[in-house]
Amino acid sequence: MPDLRARLDSAVPDLLAEHRVPGAAVGVALDGRICATGYGVTHVVHPIGVDENTLFQVGSISRTLLGAVIGRLMEQGVLELDPVARSSARTRASTGASPCATRSPHLASTPRT
Structure with missing residues (x-):
């Protein structure tokens, strides 16, 4: 899944910036394999780096x-x-x-x- 990870790395940060989202945890399951990673921070006031294990509050x-x-x-x-x-x-x-x-x-x- 290195190719998928590279594609996520090139796309997700731009999407976060475009939509003014401080961070996201992203997971993709494909062909029995899982690629999971995090981008950005959890909160702009109390920034903690996001990784694949970061928990976010569930909203609407x-x-x-x-x-x-x-x-x-x-x-x-x-x-x-x-x-x-x-x-x-x-x-x-x-x-x-x-x-x-x-x-x-x-x-x-x-x-x-």
Whole structure:
């Protein structure tokens, strides 16, 4: 994977600068091999160098990722929404209601406090 690592090394720092991101840990699995490394720092005020083992706080993007995973599992027939969730999703789509208007225990959600 030296070629992949070189490609990451040439692309990731520019992407971080372009999007004003102080740092990122990047991992790629390809053909049974894993290339993982880090770039930049964890925080601009308290900078700690990022490596492949750096832990970051999970933000709102995790819901988007989870939704994409759920969608793929549904496409593959591995996961099916219960009738209440399916009906709720159709109702929200047809009425323009907020995605948080109805919840099901089978759907990923963030509890409101």
